[in-house]
Amino acid sequence: ATEAQAQWVLTATGRSPTNIAVIKYWGKRDEALILPVNDSISVTLDPDHLSATTTVAASPAFPSDRMWLNGKEIALSGGRFQSCLREIRKRARDVEDEKRGIKIKKEDWEKLHVHIASYNNFPTAAGLASSAAGFACLVFTLGKLMNVNEDYGELSSIARQGSGSACRSIYGGFVKWCMGKSDDGSDSMAVQLVDESHWDDLVIIIAVVSSKQKETSSTSGMRDTVETSPLLQYRAQTVVPGRILKMEEAIKNRDFESFARLTCADSNQFHAVCLDTSPPIFYMNDTSHRIISLVEKWNHSEGTPQVYFVPV
Amino acid sequence: ATEAQAQWVLTATGRSPTNIAVIKYWGKRDEALILPVNDSISVTLDPDHLSATTTVAASPAFPSDRMWLNGKEIALSGGRFQSCLREIRKRARDVEDEKRGIKIKKEDWEKLHVHIASYNNFPTAAGLASSAAGFACLVFTLGKLMNVNEDYGELSSIARQGSGSACRSIYGGFVKWCMGKSDDGSDSMAVQLVDESHWDDLVIIIAVVSSKQKETSSTSGMRDTVETSPLLQYRAQTVVPGRILKMEEAIKNRDFESFARLTCADSNQFHAVCLDTSPPIFYMNDTSHRIISLVEKWNHSEGTPQVYFVPV
Numbered sequence: 261a262t263e264a265q266a267q268w269v270l271t272a273t274g275r276s277p278t279n280i281a282v283i284k285y286w287g288k289r290d291e292a293l294i295l296p297v298n299d300s301i302s303v304t305l306d307p308d309h310l311s312a313t314t315t316v317a318a319s320p321a322f323p324s325d326r327m328w329l330n331g332k333e334i335a336l337s338g339g340r341f342q343s344c345l346r347e348i349r350k351r352a353r354d355v356e357d358e359k360r361g362i363k364i365k366k367e368d369w370e371k372l373h374v375h376i377a378s379y380n381n382f383p384t385a386a387g388l389a390s391s392a393a394g395f396a397c398l399v400f401t402l403g404k405l406m407n408v409n410e411d412y413g414e415l416s417s418i419a420r421q422g423s424g425s426a427c428r429s430i431y432g433g434f435v436k437w438c439m440g441k442s443d444d445g446s447d448s449m450a451v452q453l454v455d456e457s458h459w460d461d462l463v464i465i466i467a468v469v470s471s472k473q474k475e476t477s478s479t480s481g482m483r484d485t486v487e488t489s490p491l492l493q494y495r496a497q498t499v500v501p502g503r504i505l506k507m508e509e510a511i512k513n514r515d516f517e518s519f520a521r522l523t524c525a526d527s528n529q530f531h532a533v534c535l536d537t538s539p540p541i542f543y544m545n546d547t548s549h550r551i552i553s554l555v556e557k558w559n560h561s562e563g564t565p566q567v568y569f570v571p572v
Numbered sequence: 573a574t575e576a577q578a579q580w581v582l583t584a585t586g587r588s589p590t591n592i593a594v595i596k597y598w599g600k601r602d603e604a605l606i607l608p609v610n611d612s613i614s615v616t617l618d619p620d621h622l623s624a625t626t627t628v629a630a631s632p633a634f635p636s637d638r639m640w641l642n643g644k645e646i647a648l649s650g651g652r653f654q655s656c657l658r659e660i661r662k663r664a665r666d667v668e669d670e671k672r673g674i675k676i677k678k679e680d681w682e683k684l685h686v687h688i689a690s691y692n693n694f695p696t697a698a699g700l701a702s703s704a705a706g707f708a709c710l711v712f713t714l715g716k717l718m719n720v721n722e723d724y725g726e727l728s729s730i731a732r733q734g735s736g737s738a739c740r741s742i743y744g745g746f747v748k749w750c751m752g753k754s755d756d757g758s759d760s761m762a763v764q765l766v767d768e769s770h771w772d773d774l775v776i777i778i779a780v781v782s783s784k785q786k787e788t789s790s791t792s793g794m795r796d797t798v799e800t801s802p803l804l805q806y807r808a809q810t811v812v813p814g815r816i817l818k819m820e821e822a823i824k825n826r827d828f829e830s831f832a833r834l835t836c837a838d839s840n841q842f843h844a845v846c847l848d849t850s851p852p853i854f855y856m857n858d859t860s861h862r863i864i865s866l867v868e869k870w871n872h873s874e875g876t877p878q879v880y881f882v883p884v
Contacts, residue, residue, distance in 0.1 A: 475865075488837075490807075490810075491806065491841065494803065494806045494810075495802075498802075499802045521850070524851075525800075528850070528852045529803065529848050531847050531852075532803060532844040532847040535840050536840055536841050538833070539865075539868040540843075540864060542864075545861070546857050546858045549854045549857070552851070552852060552854075556851040556852075560851075
């Protein structure tokens, strides 16, 4: 390679919104592949509001893969980053930029290292699904850089291996993550139920009651719940399947009352299994409690739900 | 009756401690008879610490039954007071005070009215089982006044009709409330597992994180949970029976580690089903959360439980 060739940097930038689950994902049946114990449904936010923006760059001048989150370098050694990088690299195709004289063959991607810079426009690890937006964006943008030709379902399945709920941020609108049955996770992916235009007068208000990092990460919290909560499996196997069907129906019909009731009930049940964990996990504080009580009183006085809550 | 006879007042005074459940009672299968959906186990506190003191008085001069709680008159019209009064009156026997020339025949009790004055030496309706101590004391003291000759099991069954957990405050030590099977509640009563001397180096610390009255009373909270929580019946039918057996074993063997783990797990699960209720019920606040986290960290650093918690 000439000096000029060695110095090129090819980049791609993408933006992915976070998503808020209305039927919650909590608990894995396979830790490494990130396979959940139940289906979940979420609504993807407007990328102008809460989103991750990621730029990925490849260059023969990079001696290793590196990543910066909100300007601070973080280790890429974790299995989750490695899974996403590996799965995208595996599907990389030829890239040619004639003007700049860059030509990358499919097989070259195995030797090319990447630099990744990602920014969240909202608090990280504070319960706002920063890892969902982040991994969806990483997979999407790496895929763009490497000219990957997979459909969104396949990309969602790769994003899932970075962070479970990331698979739902691949799509806009209302999205269902089908837990799948297969041991290798090949059928555990997200599908779009309806796009963002279907229910465009639905307004989502995010009230950040604390921007401190959560005391218990979702990953370790879920593991503790799966290992110690006697109520989790009952929730996953007996309660959630019925709620998924009702939620799909409510979304299809834009039935706000059913949607609101199901969302609140499922959010509460997620917090309930967190409390049923040893040691208990608290994701709500006195401010969350006051907001919920206010919403409940308002809805009660109006007779039908005006507002729903999903403390996250 | 002579003027002198009409003026006599016969009194009796009793004191009953409150009790703290270690396997929780939450949910009724019969509202009127107060029959629970599961067995529960509690430890009765030292009456010198948290207790109700009740004086009951009967006099032909009293035109009606009346009651004062902490110096303030309260209505006796509720079904629960009426149940306890009726059940004790039904079992009243002859009383004679020769010195004072008072002679009450069994059948006279139906016409004699009572005045009841009860004091709690701790906050009322703040989650410290004030109604348990209060109704146990009321039934016990009325029984004394009316010379009732029933055993403690029978008295516990009457106290139960005032407030479910009151049946456990009839005894000291560790007490089990057997839910019973019969529709008329006749087999739903408390039994003493071991008396207060069995485990006398067990220390109970009560940390009052708020002395405000609870926002949701136990009665309406339980009703809401029974009607709306999908997890409650699973808890009552599948989780609690095994915990009851393990708890009885732990108490018998003074096995603090098992006792502490079961107590914390069951307390958390009680709070979990409260959260799983629509609208959700919060009985913990940020201070409770901080105390639990502190206890968990302490126990974790020591390797075995040093302290357990039962947020109530």
